[in-house]
Amino acid sequence: MITKIEKLSVLKNDKNDVNRNYLYSQIIKHERHKRKLTLQEMAHGICSISYLCKLERNAIVADESYIKAIFERVNLDFNKVGMNIIENGVNRAIKAYLYQNHDEITNLHDMIDDSIFNVKNYLIKGFYQLIKGDWQNFKETIATIDRIKETMLKEDVGVFMFLVIEYYLRTYQFNPAYKYLKYLENNDFENQELNWLIYEQHYICAYNLKIYPKFFRYYHLLMGNFNIGYPNPRQIIIRLMMLDVQASEYYEEIINELRGIGALSSEDAYYYEIIYWKLLIMLKGKAWLEVYEEILKKELLGEARFIALLVYAADRLNRPEYINKASEIAENYIFEKDESIHQVFINFMLLKFKTEKKYNLIEHLRFKVIPYNRNYTHPLYDKIYEQHYIEYLCKTSRYKEALAYYHR
Structure with a gap:
């Protein structure tokens, strides 16, 4: 760009x-x-x-x-x-x-x-x-x-690069974002609010690409007591992302903190973002039913990302009443142009619910999902795609291909 x-x-x-x-x-x-x-x-x-x-x-x-x-x-x-x-x-x-x-x-x-x-x-x-x-x-x-x-001028360059990186982050293209962020490493600008936004970009990119030394570094930069004026709801989201990284191993220890994070009004600009991260963490703790019911109870059906979590929770619950309800909601949803990454995942899950032949799902994964996934990544969706594809490769004795895909 x-x-x-x-x-x-x-x-x-x-x-x-x-x-x-x-x-x-x-x-x-x-x-x-x-x-x-x-x-x-x-x-x-x-x-x-x-x-x-x-x-x-x-x-x-x-x-x-x-x-x-x-x-x-x-x-x-x-x-x-x-x-x-x-x-x-x-x-x-x-x-x-x-x-x-x-x-x-x-x-x-x-x-x-x-x-x-x-x-x-x-x-x-x-x-x-x-x-x-x-x-x-x-x-x-x-x-x-x-x-x-x-x-x-230097300040204008900083804003220009921030905008470009933000586009890539908003569209789930983390590798190009990381390429541009390298040029902003260890560079601060006169506008502290711009610095905070760029720190967030480093943090989000490191989270999605699993670059954990950088992830922890920018966590401490964003959560420091010296950040007077940095919005508290944004710090909550930063904390939730850290809890998400820790949830698979320490879910029992963090669940009380998760429940203690106060709920915002649905009118608040950060309301849906905070709920989304809470639900992602709950999925790490295998709270499938709780996630499923929370999405329906709070009527979080206006965004594709929540419907994606609903169909995933239904799949894990593996009972017809949950799968049928989630499928009906997903099939009737009208996707926005910028929701394609969620649409690809939802379509994959719907095919999984409907197809009787595993081969059809794998062919869809190989020719529709994986090519798309080379440019657009999502930590939850990628893990699910990987599990299905590697399982298929191993079952068909294609171990070298499975290993190469795992280390791609």
């Missing part, structure tokens, strides 16, 4: 000074790409190509007479430069995202004036498209920013 990402490792360290020159660089490079002009066409009669290259990279302090001439060429008002930047807009968007204040992000998005380009407005667009799950426009926004990334 980010081209030539190695350039960003340099940018993070040497672009801190705020001046109008970086705005000129962003606008000129954006307009040239937008109009599909070559460097020669843009520079002709105004300045040399090498001068324009340096200007676009924000590598020189340009003479404003050249800037004005270039602006005239592309019919832009020089006096509007910087006038459409929302005051403290990006920092407000970061804070709103951290505190799940989606109305504030929407308000900031509605304030955007696109009469002349500035990267800060596009970063706000990125936050808005994230909360809406508008991935097509999000990718276009990121592509626009990517074309002018050489001009960006």
Whole structure:
């Protein structure tokens, strides 16, 4: 998604000074790409190509007479430069995202004036498209920013990379997220709220990829007493993720703590996330019936991830009344575009309930699920797919293939 990402490792360290020159660089490079002009066409009669290259990279302090001439060429008002930047807009968007204040992000998005380009407005667009799950426009926004990334300041680079990584995490693509997170390792930004969000990304990525040294490191960074202002509900989720890792071995020890974590109002932005992690932990303790009944009792049927847990609990209970009820709910559910990872799992479980031939389920797993699963991963679903596939390979005496799949 980010081209030539190695350039960003340099940018993070040497672009801190705020001046109008970086705005000129962003606008000129954006307009040239937008109009599909070559460097020669843009520079002709105004300045040399090498001068324009340096200007676009924000590598020189340009003479404003050249800037004005270039602006005239592309019919832009020089006096509007910087006038459409929302005051403290990006920092407000970061804070709103951290505190799940989606109305504030929407308000900031509605304030955007696109009469002349500035990267800060596009970063706000990125936050808005994230909360809406508008991935097509999000990718276009990121592509626009990517074309002018050489001009960006360190703080803007941090936000840009956060947005890209957040997209990969939200869509369960943890390997690309991990690749980008390496460029943010041991780098802090002036905005502490941005630092917290990036720490969370490290933590979530390490959890899903089972990189436990990093997982424990960022757990302590996020749970430290020095994090004054870090939202308490987010700390609860961080703690629940740690309990989930420990649950298989220490379930009896953690169940009391789990029950002691207070329930939020269903109106709270974190309500469903906290319940989801509690249910995942309960599954580790084989509380199949409790999970099944909790989902129905709390009417958690508006999201595919809860229906996936329902059908899994029904499968483990292995009784017709539970399987039939869960199947009926799953078959009538209308999936959203961003729920494909849950849809793949639910379809797999429904086929398992219905098919009389094990071979049909394995063929579905081999040709429909595993190819999808190479890019999109979920710790619970992956484990179930792995169990079924390795069991099949072993039963058919394909031990080398089973071992290779296990260590993939």
